[in-house]
Amino acid sequence: MSTVLPARSLRSAFARSFLVQGSWNYHTMLGSGFAFAILPVLRVLSGDDRGRLEASVRRHLAHFNAHPYLADLALGATIRLEADGEDEETVKRFKAAVRGPLGSLGDSLVWGSWLPAVSLISLASVWLGASPAVAVILFLGLYNLGHVFLRAWGFRTGLREGRSVARHLGMSGLGAWTERIRFAAAGLLGLAVGAILAGDGGLVEAGPLWGGLSIGAFVCGLLVGHRVWRPAAVAVVSTVALLATWGLVV
Amino acid sequence: MDLTHLVLVALAGGVLALDATSAGQFMVSRPLVAGTLTGWLVGDPSQGLLIGALLELYLLVSFPVGGARFPEGPTATVVAVATAVGGQGVGAVPVAMAVGLIWGQIGGWTITKLRRLNGRLVPEPGESDAGPRRVVTAHLGALGLDFLRGVLVTFTGVLVGALVVDRLAPAWPLSAADSLGLLIVGGGVSCGILLRSLGGFRRRKAVFAVGMALGLAFARFL
Numbered sequence: 285m286s287t288v289l290p291a292r293s294l295r296s297a298f299a300r301s302f303l304v305q306g307s308w309n310y311h312t313m314l315g316s317g318f319a320f321a322i323l324p325v326l327r328v329l330s331g332d333d334r335g336r337l338e339a340s341v342r343r344h345l346a347h348f349n350a351h352p353y354l355a356d357l358a359l360g361a362t363i364r365l366e367a368d369g370e371d372e373e374t375v376k377r378f379k380a381a382v383r384g385p386l387g388s389l390g391d392s393l394v395w396g397s398w399l400p401a402v403s404l405i406s407l408a409s410v411w412l413g414a415s416p417a418v419a420v421i422l423f424l425g426l427y428n429l430g431h432v433f434l435r436a437w438g439f440r441t442g443l444r445e446g447r448s449v450a451r452h453l454g455m456s457g458l459g460a461w462t463e464r465i466r467f468a469a470a471g472l473l474g475l476a477v478g479a480i481l482a483g484d485g486g487l488v489e490a491g492p493l494w495g496g497l498s499i500g501a502f503v504c505g506l507l508v509g510h511r512v513w514r515p516a517a518v519a520v521v522s523t524v525a526l527l528a529t530w531g532l533v534v
Numbered sequence: 535m536d537l538t539h540l541v542l543v544a545l546a547g548g549v550l551a552l553d554a555t556s557a558g559q560f561m562v563s564r565p566l567v568a569g570t571l572t573g574w575l576v577g578d579p580s581q582g583l584l585i586g587a588l589l590e591l592y593l594l595v596s597f598p599v600g601g602a603r604f605p606e607g608p609t610a611t612v613v614a615v616a617t618a619v620g621g622q623g624v625g626a627v628p629v630a631m632a633v634g635l636i637w638g639q640i641g642g643w644t645i646t647k648l649r650r651l652n653g654r655l656v657p658e659p660g661e662s663d664a665g666p667r668r669v670v671t672a673h674l675g676a677l678g679l680d681f682l683r684g685v686l687v688t689f690t691g692v693l694v695g696a697l698v699v700d701r702l703a704p705a706w707p708l709s710a711a712d713s714l715g716l717l718i719v720g721g722g723v724s725c726g727i728l729l730r731s732l733g734g735f736r737r738r739k740a741v742f743a744v745g746m747a748l749g750l751a752f753a754r755f756l
Contacts, residue, residue, distance in 0.1 A: 307656050310653055316669060342661075396597075400732075403590055403594060413756065427561050474746035475745040475746065475749040505722065521632045
């Protein structure tokens with residue numbers, strides 16, 4: 285039997301989902317954040333039964349992890365399951381089943397595609413002469429259009445679909461969207477590289493030595509991957525320190 | 535930098551650090567935005583944008599993924615911008631950026647420590663007193679601690695950074711163009727890593743080349 289939840293408690297749960305990572309820890313990960321976010325709904329469902337409220341809060345404190353934006357999908361669906369009066373074991377199994385896909389899909393879609401794509405647009409705009417206000421508004425406006433839409437879509441879809449949200453997730457085309465954004469991001473990376481090479485204060489002004497070294501660094505990153513990031517950062521910091529010390533001595 | 539600005543910058547560091555993982559994740563904390571905002575706070579948004587854009591290049595491939603340890607972009611950027619704007623000469627930007635990159639690692643280390651502390655702060659599912667009040671208190675307490683962590687990391691970073699920049703920047707031997715060239719070389723590594731993670735050169739060479747041609751054309755004709 286499904287309980288009709290007041291819009292206020294749903295709005296409150298959605299707003300709290302923006303803080304879902306607030307107490308992220310290595311033991312329960314998003315567990316306590318999830319319990320914090322779902323609390324307004326649990327209060328409504330428990331009514332005056334204090335014992336029931338405490339028991340349901342303890343249940344949701346258990347280990348949970350997902351990409352923070354797609355955690356809204358799990359939150360909406362779990363609210364629906366709780367409102368439908370599903371038993372404890374069903375809710376637990378549901379959360380365990382969705383956490384893996386919501387983590388990997390979100391990391392790939394948001395951190396691996398959407399964020400770099402929008403960053404590259406803003407970076408290109410900087411080297412093409414955009415003012416600070418334009419570069420910042422462009423980044424925040426575009427990025428959060430996708431961000432808030434994804435959270436709101438996830439919450440609403442979860443609320444509507446409940447347990448069948450996993451099937452719905454498979455049909456939603458998020459994987460295909462990830463591939464499209466990655467394709468576009470590769471073009472935007474080219475755009476940013478072109479702008480950095482020839483734009484205001486770019487490598488053309490710095491001279492061929494730095495241009496050649498930058499191409500070498502690019503190829504190194506392309507061939508070796510993430511492992512080379514830290515050594516490269518250490519190399520830059522060490523070079524700056526050496527040059528500054530040399531300037532002091534000479 | 536006077537005390538009022540130092541406090542303002544440290545508070546900004548706290549708020550931006552919260553945005554990175556704990557609250558909102560609207561990405562106000564990305565270096566490009568954090569740098570410009572800090573630049574506005576200390577009176578030089580263009581310098582803030584430049585340093586923010588350079589650090590954004592470096593941190594293009596650094597994201598708060600799951601339990602991974604990552605350099606903390608917002609405090610690194612706030613420290614770099616605040617110390618560069620207060621510094622003298624061409625050397626202020628590269629030296630401040632180097633301090634920022636080091637401080638980003640220290641910030642990342644403090645995040646790991648805080649997450650361990652959070653594990654002791656939040657109630658266990660099996661605890662009998664793990665009621666709603668305890669959950670809310672622990673969660674908001676953890677958010678408050680993250681804010682304080684960001685404030686402290688930024689405050690100490692700006693103090694240390696200002697000393698280092700004051701000492702080393704005036705003797706910097708390279709010109710402004712060479713300094714920028716040196717800093718962009720480090721960003722080149724991140725661009726290569728990013729193209730690899732977006733599908734690799736073979737798979738993306740056509741779209742990458744079209745984008746690059748457009749970038750060169752826009753830079754030439756805009």
